Amino acid sequence: MSKKIFWIVGLVVICIVGVIVLTDANQKSTVIDVEGQPFLGEESAPVDIIEFGDYKCPSCKDFNDRLFPVIYKELVETGKAKFFFMNYSFINIDSNRSAQFAETVYQELGNDKFWTFHELLFSKQPEDLTYEKKDLYTESFLEEVLAEVATEEETNKVMQSFGESKGKEAWEKDMKTANNLGVSSTPTIFISGKQFTGSTLDDFTKMVEEAAASGK
Secondary structure, X not given: OOOEEEEEEOOEEEEEEEOOOOOOOOOOOOOOOOOOOXXXXXXXXXXXXXXXXXXXXXXXXXXXXXXXXXXXXXXHOOOOEEXXXXXXXXXXXXXXHHHHHHHHHHHHHOHHHHHHHHHXXXXXXXXXXXXXXXXXOOHHHHHHHHHOOOOHHHHHHHHHHHHOOOOHHHHHHHHHHHHHHOOOEEOEEEEOOEEOOOOXXXXXXXXXXXXXXXXX
């Protein structure tokens, strides 16, 4: 397994698995196609925050549990930014399967139901998770998770579409985007096309505000 780096927010330390190549603070903004991607916030928000994540990654769960609520309250709810989630599934088959399943939920049940499922799926991540273990996120497990937040009719609709691999194309698009951007770890965050490489929540907020001020 590759190196580990740490984000420090107050006393909260979050481990990010993978290697992040630090880029220059004045890096050029890259246009990232977010058309058709699930997002939270106002469409008119001037800044795009994009998380590349893996549902099986413990660091992504930590980000979702500890940092995301603060980002949502201070930056998304205030209309400063909108938040997108895109897949970078790098651990094993569980990562790929859960990502494609979530994409199917989004396609069949819409944005709101996607985010409800997204949150619940992270909350169901096993505490004793190891990268070597496979087939923890089975089709039946994913169906059970969805059934907690969807009707029987909705669940059956997603299961049928998932069986027809209808989420695969959207997942492949995410993976291609991530690879083109050089993403090699999760969670990796881009703010208006620039990779976030800071170390604190203040750094994060400052980068969002600078992007809003510059119109990028």
